[in-house]
Amino acid sequence: xxxxxxxxxxxxxxxxxxxxxxxxxxxxxxxxxxxxxxxxxxxxxxxxxxxxxxxxxxxxxxxxxxxxxxxxxxxxxxxxxxxxxxxxxxxxxxxxxxxxxxxxxxxxxxxxxxxxxxxxxxxxxxxxxxxxxxxxxxxxxxxxxxxxxxxxxxxxxxxxxxxxxxxxxxxxxxxxxxxxxxxxxxxxxxxxxxxxxxxxxxxxxxxxxxxxxxxxxxxxxxxxxxxxxxxxxxxxxxxxxxxxxxx
Numbered sequence: 001x002x003x004x005x006x007x008x009x010x011x012x013x014x015x016x017x018x019x020x021x022x023x024x025x026x027x028x029x030x031x032x033x034x035x036x037x038x039x040x041x042x043x044x045x046x047x048x049x050x051x052x053x054x055x056x057x058x059x060x061x062x063x064x065x066x067x068x069x070x071x072x073x074x075x076x077x078x079x080x081x082x083x084x085x086x087x088x089x090x091x092x093x094x095x096x097x098x099x100x101x102x103x104x105x106x107x108x109x110x111x112x113x114x115x116x117x118x119x120x121x122x123x124x125x126x127x128x129x130x131x132x133x134x135x136x137x138x139x140x141x142x143x144x145x146x147x148x149x150x151x152x153x154x155x156x157x158x159x160x161x162x163x164x165x166x167x168x169x170x171x172x173x174x175x176x177x178x179x180x181x182x183x184x185x186x187x188x189x190x191x192x193x194x195x196x197x198x199x200x201x202x203x204x205x206x207x208x209x210x211x212x213x214x215x216x217x218x219x220x221x222x223x224x225x226x227x228x229x230x231x232x233x234x235x236x237x238x239x240x241x242x243x244x245x246x247x
Contacts, residue, residue: 022060029053031182035172040099042172046163046182047092049083050189076199085191086203088123089113089145089155091163094138100171105130110169113143114162115154120144159187 030047047053058079062072083090093111095102104110107129108122126139147154155161165180167173173180195203 022056025053025056029184031184033180033182035170035176035180037099037172037175040172042099042102042170043094043096044165044180045092045094046165047094048161048163048184048186049085049090049092050184050186051085051191051193052189054079054083054085054191054194073198076194077202080194080199080203081206083140084142085145085194086207087145088142089161091141091143092138093129093141093165094136095133096136097134097170099134101132101134102170103132104169105132107141110166111141112164114164115158115160118154120154155186155189159185161186 026047029050029052030045032043032045035042035044058072058076061067061075065071067075080086091113107125107127111122111125113120113122120143122141123144125141129137129139129141145153145155160183162181162183164182165173167177167179169180
């Protein structure tokens with residue numbers, strides 16, 4: 001009984017330590033701003049999902065629930081699948097609006113990301129962010145990690161990411177006459193560290209299955225295109241044969 005009590009005590013200490021560690025890490029990657037206008041106020045929080053934060057959240061969840069390694073790997077797989085860090089740059093936005101109704105839609109026109117001298121619009125986002133609201137609301141916003149023209153990772157060699165919210169998103173922010181900006185130093189961030197072991201194998205399997213499906217679709221489309229060309233060749237040749245008998 002004494003050994004069990006000590007084990008529970010040590011587990012509680014470890015869980016508390018992980019929670020404290022997560023709080024410290026979250027402070028680095030979750031930026032918050034509060035805006036006030038008379039009796040109204042608005043709090044905006046924007047979180048950048050760095051590898052450090054994601055790993056800390058996964059470990060804290062595992063400690064809280066006393067998971068086995070296998071349970072941790074399953075959770076990590078689902079979590080990384082949701083964030084899609086291998087293809088996207090996910091950002092979480094949170095609002096606590098104690099003021100006039102906000103009209104944030106279309107939300108993809110209210111937010112952008114600046115890296116270096118280039119500005120990017122979202123590739124996808126939680127559509128609930130489009131609807132007017134008071135009180136609390138949050139959602140994920142995704143930006144493409146790779147340049148669609150060059151295929152290059154847009155974070156390579158960069159040191160800072162800036163998220164900008166248009167003042168038109170809220171009358172309280174608009175009254176200040178400037179955009180709401182949040183930035184992070186990301187030069188030491190390395191999402192590839194998250195992709196190791198069984199989780200990496202499962203995620204790679206998912207990617208390869210998706211790629212195989214796309215290749216099969218491309219092959220089917222190409223086969224249909226070639227058949228159409230063959231049919232047209234046959235039609236033209238038949239007509240040439242007919243014309244040859246007339247001459």
